[in-house]
Amino acid sequence: MGGISILWVDDEIDLLKPHILFLEKKGYSVTKCNNGADAIDLCEENNYDIVFLDENMPGLSGLQTLTEIKSKKGNLPIVMITKSEEEYIMEDAIGNKIADYLIKPVNPNQILLSLKKNLDHSRLISEKTTSNYQQEFRKISMDLAMVNSFEEWVDVYKKLVYWELELEDISDSGMVEILESQKQEANSLFFKFIKKNYQDWIQNPENAPILSNSLFKKVILPEVKKSKGTLVVIIDNLRYDQFNIFEKSINKFYKKQEEISYFSILPTATQYARNSIFSGLMPLEMEQKHPKLWRNDPDEGGKNLFEEEFLQAQLSRLGENLKTEYIKITNLKAGKQLSDNFNSIKQNDLTVIVYNFVDMLSHAKTEMEVIKELASDDKAYRSLTNSWFINSPLFEMIQKAQSLGLKLILTTDHGTINSKVPTKVIGDKNISSNLRYKTGKSLTYEEKEVFAVKNPKDIMLPSLHMNSSFIFTKEDYFFAYPNNYNHFVKYYRNTYQHGGISLEEMIIPCAIFAPK
Structure with missing residues (x-):
């Protein structure tokens, strides 16, 4: 801690002597400064860890000083200290990305807390996260020994994904390895569970979770019938961890009402699982009822060319007469085009968009060295898919759908490993x-x-x-x-x-x- 240096800028700096002595006793090094112009020069010449900056000073104000320092050292944390509680000062300071905001008179413990919050933040979070996961690890291990239903498997998996994301930014690689081995153990037990139960699910659907073939009828259709316009987005090949990260961006525009965890049918591959969502049928039933639409593995041509026809056949079978539009996006140009003309869908009861980017990315990782580098592990793969999502025409469409007042249902056909x-x-x-x-x-x-x-x-x-x-x-x-x-x-x-x-x-x- 002795290495942490603070610049404290206040036109009445001498009155703060007790605070500065308190910090020096704690091992911090404090440089005093009584005006904004000198503070800017000192920040250029030295590498401070943090700046405490008084707002109300003669000459350059605190806000002007803040703007100047930030233009030169954008990542330097600055804590604003002011007598005033006026809202515009707070808003200006926050808009300029201050690290913290204190109102005079400040006591030494407030200062210390602000230092810990800003300088020890990552370490404290890392330690807290690690100790929380250590406790949770034992609980998950006990759960794994007892888990015996599909509902319990959903709970266990969602816990593992939660901790995977929580541990992502901590420096303790040992914890990440422990989580990896716990995921491995969970998958080994889950395989045995599926082997034992899957055939019964298919033959006795009343014992089964929601599967690909029942998703539309049980989950999507009731929602479509409740509201005026619904946008259903199926992102091909999306895993829970990626979905959880996308959700943070979606939450700026939409509020999640419900989340259903459903199970992909086997094989967990697009031609089986996604066709099953659209048709509301299992693959054998598709082959029997729609021989012209179904494609088996060795058959020539694309295996998902008739999703729109499958969807219309399902709606017809269910006796539903909805104004429906199906759109498949497989490249950036098509995505941009749809985003530009998005208002045209507002007359639909149901608009379904199949978006294929994540699946293409996972295939590209096999074939392209540059993607192998960019998505070398799950953490990097998540980061890459999130970077795509927030810059994609799909995210633009979601924002436009919100302004049109459309309900949004976001799902996928299967995940990936x-x-x-x-x-x-x-x-x-x-x-x-x-x-x-x-x-x-x-x-x-x-x-x-x-x-x-x-x-x-x-x-x-x-x-x-x-x-x-x-x-x-x-x-x-x-x-x-x-x-x-x-x-x-x-x-x-x-x-x-x-x-x-x-x-x-x-x-x-x-x-x-x-x-x-």
Whole structure:
């Protein structure tokens, strides 16, 4: 602490001698100054840690001095001290990014508290966060030993995401490693839970959480019918941690009314999960009822080309006659164009926007070295997606939707996981290409590392052949072929994949917001 230097600027600095002695006894170094012009010069010549600045001084006022110092040293914390409680002075000072605001007469403990708040802030938060997580760690460990329902799994996962975000900025890397191992343990147990319960969920929907195929009917449609205009945004491939960060920006314009955590169907891949949201059907039912719209893995062409048709068919089946518009955004130009013409949607009862950027980013991490650098781990991946979101046409649209008074529902089709552990698989040449699930005939695999479904119809998935099966990887595993194994593993390890079974891929948010 002896290294902390303070500049104290006050035209009656001599009257503050007891305060300065108090600080010096605590080990702080204090430079005294009695006018704004000298204070500006001193700040240029020295590297102070913090400045205490009187507002009411002859010559340059405190606010003028503040502006000058900030123009030269923007990151230097400045604490404003004033006799006046006039609102405009506070507003001006706060607008100029002061670190704190004290009203005379100040006592030494107020000064000390302000110093701790501004200079020890990160350390104090870091220590408090660490000790809080240490207590919570034991509670989560006990929860993991007992968890036995999908509701409990949602609670555990949301706690883990909360602590992941809380620990993100602390300097104790040991704590982050402990959290990582706890997430790993949770995913291992979650895999066993899904293996045991998933087939029952599909065959007995009354025992199931809200799944992709029931999301529209159970959650979205009732909200659309309640209000005049609703905007539904489906961001492809969005995880809970990314959603929680986006929400901070959305909260400036919208107030969250409800958050539903729902489960993606298996495979947790766009062609299955998102088609299921729009059709309100499981993949096997889509193949049977809409053979012209459904595409299986080996089929040529895009697998999500008929979402609008699936949505209209579902609305028709439910007997709903809503003015509906479906828009898919896959590039910046289309996003900007929609944002520029956004007012045209205000006549709709329901507007659905599918936004594809996050999915493209996760694929780019596999293929582009620069994205591998920028999204090297979950923290960096979150930061990159948040930077995209706050600068995107999508965020502009959300702001415009608020000014049009539209309700907002934000959701996704599945999440994603950073895949680190290879598991070998062998199959014929028509085996599907996804790294987190495989379908085809004559599959050979490591039984302990997958959830194998010999008869796809048991979980309402189409069979490609008489003896086709589906296999899904667990935790952060990914499938690799034995030939050219090392090259393949090196290329795909530490890339974001989806299609398998993990908390990150399966438990996903659907949030309902009302405009502020």
